[in-house]
Amino acid sequence: MSTYAYYPGCSGLGTSREYDTSTRAVCRALGLTLADIPDWSCCGSTPAHTVDHTLSSALAARNLAQAEDLDASALITPCPSCLTNLKMAVHRMRDRDFRDRVNKLLDRPVRRDLPVKSVLQVLVEDVGPEELASRLPDKPLAGLKLAPYYGCIMNRPPEVMQFDDPEHPTAMDRLMLALGADVVPFPLKVECCGASFGVPRKDITARLSGKLLETAMDLGAHAMVTACPLCQMNLDLRQDQAASALGRKFQMPVFYYTQLMAVALRLPQNVIGLNKLCVSPHIAFAAMRKARAEAGRRDPSFSEEVA
Amino acid sequence: MKIGVFICHCGSNIAGTVDTAQVARTALEFPDVAFATDTMYACSEPGQEAIVQAIKDHGLDGVVVSSCTPLMHEPTFRRTVERAGLNRFMFEMANIREHVSWIGKDTEANTRKAAELTRMAVEKLRRNMPLFAKQFEVNKRVLVVGGGVAGIQAALDCADGGREVVLVERESTIGGKMAKLDKTFPTVDCSSCVLGPKMVDVAQHPKITVHALSEIEDVKGFVGNFEIAIRRKAAYVDWAKCTGCGLCMEKCPSRKSLDRFNEGVGTTTAINIPFPQAIPKKAVIDPAFCLKLTKDKCGVCAKICPTQAIDFKQQEALFTEQVGAVIAATGYDLFDISKYGEYGAGKLPDVITGLQYERLLSASGPTGGHVQRPSDGREPKTVVFVQCVGSRDKSVDRPYCSGFCCMYTAKQVILTRDHIPDSTSYVFYMDIRAPGKMYDEFTRRAMEEYGARYVRGRVAMIYPKGDKYVVRGADTLMGTQVEVEADLVVLAAGAEASQGAGKLAEKLRISYDKYGFFLESHPKLRPVETNTAGVYLAGSCQGPKDIPASVAQGSAAAAKVLALFSKDKLENDPMIAAVDIRRCVGCGKCIQVCPFKAIKEVDFRGEPKAEVIETVCQGCGLCTATCPQGAIQLAHFTDNQILAEVNALCLA
Numbered sequence: 001m002s003t004y005a006y007y008p009g010c011s012g013l014g015t016s017r018e019y020d021t022s023t024r025a026v027c028r029a030l031g032l033t034l035a036d037i038p039d040w041s042c043c044g045s046t047p048a049h050t051v052d053h054t055l056s057s058a059l060a061a062r063n064l065a066q067a068e069d070l071d072a073s074a075l076i077t078p079c080p081s082c083l084t085n086l087k088m089a090v091h092r093m094r095d096r097d098f099r100d101r102v103n104k105l106l107d108r109p110v111r112r113d114l115p116v117k118s119v120l121q122v123l124v125e126d127v128g129p130e131e132l133a134s135r136l137p138d139k140p141l142a143g144l145k146l147a148p149y150y151g152c153i154m155n156r157p158p159e160v161m162q163f164d165d166p167e168h169p170t171a172m173d174r175l176m177l178a179l180g181a182d183v184v185p186f187p188l189k190v191e192c193c194g195a196s197f198g199v200p201r202k203d204i205t206a207r208l209s210g211k212l213l214e215t216a217m218d219l220g221a222h223a224m225v226t227a228c229p230l231c232q233m234n235l236d237l238r239q240d241q242a243a244s245a246l247g248r249k250f251q252m253p254v255f256y257y258t259q260l261m262a263v264a265l266r267l268p269q270n271v272i273g274l275n276k277l278c279v280s281p282h283i284a285f286a287a288m289r290k291a292r293a294e295a296g297r298r299d300p301s302f303s304e305e306v307a
Numbered sequence: 308m309k310i311g312v313f314i315c316h317c318g319s320n321i322a323g324t325v326d327t328a329q330v331a332r333t334a335l336e337f338p339d340v341a342f343a344t345d346t347m348y349a350c351s352e353p354g355q356e357a358i359v360q361a362i363k364d365h366g367l368d369g370v371v372v373s374s375c376t377p378l379m380h381e382p383t384f385r386r387t388v389e390r391a392g393l394n395r396f397m398f399e400m401a402n403i404r405e406h407v408s409w410i411g412k413d414t415e416a417n418t419r420k421a422a423e424l425t426r427m428a429v430e431k432l433r434r435n436m437p438l439f440a441k442q443f444e445v446n447k448r449v450l451v452v453g454g455g456v457a458g459i460q461a462a463l464d465c466a467d468g469g470r471e472v473v474l475v476e477r478e479s480t481i482g483g484k485m486a487k488l489d490k491t492f493p494t495v496d497c498s499s500c501v502l503g504p505k506m507v508d509v510a511q512h513p514k515i516t517v518h519a520l521s522e523i524e525d526v527k528g529f530v531g532n533f534e535i536a537i538r539r540k541a542a543y544v545d546w547a548k549c550t551g552c553g554l555c556m557e558k559c560p561s562r563k564s565l566d567r568f569n570e571g572v573g574t575t576t577a578i579n580i581p582f583p584q585a586i587p588k589k590a591v592i593d594p595a596f597c598l599k600l601t602k603d604k605c606g607v608c609a610k611i612c613p614t615q616a617i618d619f620k621q622q623e624a625l626f627t628e629q630v631g632a633v634i635a636a637t638g639y640d641l642f643d644i645s646k647y648g649e650y651g652a653g654k655l656p657d658v659i660t661g662l663q664y665e666r667l668l669s670a671s672g673p674t675g676g677h678v679q680r681p682s683d684g685r686e687p688k689t690v691v692f693v694q695c696v697g698s699r700d701k702s703v704d705r706p707y708c709s710g711f712c713c714m715y716t717a718k719q720v721i722l723t724r725d726h727i728p729d730s731t732s733y734v735f736y737m738d739i740r741a742p743g744k745m746y747d748e749f750t751r752r753a754m755e756e757y758g759a760r761y762v763r764g765r766v767a768m769i770y771p772k773g774d775k776y777v778v779r780g781a782d783t784l785m786g787t788q789v790e791v792e793a794d795l796v797v798l799a800a801g802a803e804a805s806q807g808a809g810k811l812a813e814k815l816r817i818s819y820d821k822y823g824f825f826l827e828s829h830p831k832l833r834p835v836e837t838n839t840a841g842v843y844l845a846g847s848c849q850g851p852k853d854i855p856a857s858v859a860q861g862s863a864a865a866a867k868v869l870a871l872f873s874k875d876k877l878e879n880d881p882m883i884a885a886v887d888i889r890r891c892v893g894c895g896k897c898i899q900v901c902p903f904k905a906i907k908e909v910d911f912r913g914e915p916k917a918e919v920i921e922t923v924c925q926g927c928g929l930c931t932a933t934c935p936q937g938a939i940q941l942a943h944f945t946d947n948q949i950l951a952e953v954n955a956l957c958l959a
């Protein structure tokens with residue numbers, strides 16, 4: 001299979017290290033070759049595009065230029081925020097004048113039209129849930145009930161992201177089903193979690209994230225599964241804040257979808273990084289086992305950490 | 308030749324940026340110009356009289372008016388010169404308003420361009436010839452396409468005026484959307500009580516023939532002499548035998564068929580009469596659901612039909628009707644609400660359209676007039692109405708207002724309270740558009756007497772929560788977000804052009820806008836005419852309209868048809884093609900390109916020649932551009948006249 005230029009994003013080295021390690025491991029296990037972009041730099045993140053579109057696109061585009069030597073078929077990133085900045089830069093640079101202005105700011109101008117995709121898109125389109133399911137005939141996550149949460153920007157705006165349904169995405173659902181898990185009909189898949197408002201107005205983030213947790217809980221989900229470092233942090237780290245904002249108690253494990261894939265593929269626990277999660281994932285696995293026992297299903301063997 | 312030139316000020320419209328007096332002075336130097344002046348309003352009565360006077364005083368042979376677009380006033384000025392004794396074709400018009408003063412601010416350049424356009428008109432006029440119209444017979448039957456309330460009104464008015472009417476309806480019954488409505492604003496009178504008698508009148512009128520389940524296949528001919536090919540779909544029932552008794556519906560075992568009349572709320576039988584008051588009241592088999600037609604099983608209807616009307620082998624039929632005029636009244640369709648993914652529309656069972664809600668309210672609807680949720684049949688206590696779904700929203704390419712949804716939502720709010728006294732209704736709106744007579748009073752009643760909570764703002768999202776639906780939106784007056792837990796959500800789906808409207812327009816050779824609504828010939832002054840002679844419009848095929856406006860247009864279109872038919876003979880437009888047989892080599896290229904089949908081949912002393920059928924030619928000019936010999940020429944637009952205009956421009 002072809003090579004993908006890999007952009008981990010800054011959270012991948014910090015707050016979402018487990019997302020990065022599990023992503024790399026899952027890709028390797030499924031035969032996707034990732035090549036790190038040499039000397040990659042900040043994508044512009046949230047601040048840049050609120051100030052200047054050209055400068056912000058130049059920050060993102062520098063990475064596109066850096067990736068050109070890798071002979072990759074696409075540039076991929078796990079982080080939806082990085083994805084937005086990179087894709088938006090590509091989108092805006094379809095306009096010649098804009099492209100010229102961006103290139104003028106770069107030491108090394110962008111020459112190729114390298115497609116930018118999320119890791120999720122590549123796993124769904126280039127590997128596919130069918131292939132994944134056929135590798136896991138024992139349905140390792142059977143019994144686990146998940147609420148898949150995509151966040152606000154993974155699929156939107158649709159004309160830029162060009163992947164999945166902008167209001168009712170299903171990519172993660174399909175991957176989780178392929179692992180044997182159940183997904184609840186979670187209606188708030190693309191709702192705002194409060195995003196970076198957690199810093200200036202944590203009351204807002206607590207309320208918005210709380211609503212997501214509450215809805216997942218009321219639907220009987222054992223855990224939530226996300227694809228975004230910021231969403232994961234808001235949902236996982238702020239459950240106490242959410243609890244006091246809504247007057248309810250939460251104990252909802254929040255996984256990265258790649259972590260659950262890694263669990264199902266029995267990858268080593270150091271790359272899965274379950275110990276990095278705030279709410280103990282064991283609650284979810286215990287519920288899964290119970291559901292399985294009730295259904296008279298045998299337990300597949302897992303690594304120690306899951307057990 | 309003596310030519311008079313009149314340069315119009317159009318108040319300040321033209322005179323503001325064109326030195327009209329200077330243009331008149333310049334025009335005096337053009338060849339054959341014997342008189343030139345500027346004038347305040349050429350089209351006004353004194354303006355026209357001045358033209359008549361000048362023709363008489365100066366013995367003019369032709370007149371040029373440089374003013375606005377000829378679309379509006381060319382006929383006016385032609386009549387003016389005729390009054391003074393000239394042939395109406397000894398007149399030319401230069402458009403120095405739309406083409407000059409309205410598009411440029413530089414007075415000097417504008418004045419120069421106005422003079423140049425005037426010179427072109429003068430050069431053309433120098434080569435004009437008096438032309439005379441020929442008369443032809445009028446077929447005084449009229450075709451009405453679409454049997455909604457607008458088409459019904461038009462058909463009845465024409466028939467009462469003594470004319471034969473052919474009414475073509477796509478569905479198996481006439482009635483259109485109004486037949487599906489429960490009550491109607493602003494009087495809250497029962498829709499079928501008002502419409503039903505009119506439908507019966509249509510059925511019983513000796514001068515009206517209804518072709519239901521039919522569509523227009525092709526249109527040939529021209530005003531006074533149209534030939535309409537009509538395709539009738541297979542009903543699988545011989546309507547000559549069907550008495551509408553409905554026995555077949557009682558026995559049909561295929562009960563899961565799509566109920567089109569009830570807008571998909573509930574299901575119906577594969578053989579079906581859509582509603583008790585249907586006109587014609589005839590059964591139709593839906594081939595997608597019929598067990599006999601899909602699996603060659605069953606056939607129970609054929610066994611029990613008392614008149615042996617069932618015919619599983621029935622085919623479509625193609626036939627023609629001859630008429631002199633056409634009224635298009637094809638109405639509208641509803642915007643597809645599933646395009647709003649964030650509303651779960653099309654996915655969530657209790658998020659429905661306003662028209663579906665009408666069927667839930669209607670005593671003859673699938674629930675017998677008991678308002679019930681489609682999902683579980685429960686009576687809703689909290690109903691949320693969302694206005695402007697698929698209207699006034701550029702993101703779904705529907706920037707226009709559908710006009711009637713504010714009003715029908717208010718009506719539905721009132722009816723909801725009448726049906727379920729302990730219910731609460733919420734209405735999310737952008738602003739209330741209620742400009743008709745008694746309309747604003749009506750919406751106020753919904754708010755003040757019926758206690759509906761009107762929330763000004765858009766809805767962002769609708770999602771299920773337990774067995775309820777959370778409707779989240781903005782309250783822009785309070786500046787907050789609001790959430791309502793609803794049992795039922797009714798989306799006021801906007802109107803869009805009826806399916807296939809564009810294709811029909813092309814067959815009728817009328818224009819339509821980018822959304823598929825038919826274009827009237829003038830938005831203010833010719834609202835029911837089109838740019839094709841003999842084709843008229845009525846109702847919401849021209850743009851969303853409520854019932855009063857649709858009916859008014861139906862009557863207006865009928866009046867136009869009756870006026871047309873008051874003449875025994877019509878005059879053709881003499882601006883048609885003519886063949887110079889000395890030049891014609893009989894190649895037949897013109898015959899191939901003519902879209903109206905107006906040219907035939909004749910034998911002239913053993914040689915083939917083209918000949919124009921004068922009553923059929925529409926003067927489009929395709930043949931003149933095609934003829935390699937220059938043998939076929941369009942009167943009033945000959946090659947010589949057009950070249951003279953081009954030369955005049957190059958000379959300037």
Ligand SMILES: Cc1cc2nc3c(=O)[nH]c(=O)nc-3n(C[C@H](O)[C@H](O)[C@H](O)COP(=O)(O)OP(=O)(O)OC[C@H]3O[C@@H](n4cnc5c(N)ncnc54)[C@H](O)[C@@H]3O)c2cc1C
Nearest residue numbers: 453455456457477483484491492638639661846847853854
């Ligand atoms: C939910 C709802 C509630 C409403 N309530 C009210 C109300 O209370 N009061 C009010 O004044 N207005 C109301 N309206 C508006 C009302 O429906 C329209 O004003 C009215 O139906 C317009 O009539 P029409 O004849 O122009 O079009 P339609 O009713 O759409 O009729 C058009 C007819 O033409 C037929 N047709 C279409 N294409 C073809 C074709 N190619 N060949 C042959 N036949 C064709 C159709 O089948 C149909 O029978 C409401 C609308 C909605 C959606």
Ligand code: SF4
Nearest residue numbers: 315317348350374375
């Ligand atoms: S002729 Fe045309 S330009 Fe002149 S006054 Fe009338 S409308 Fe205006």
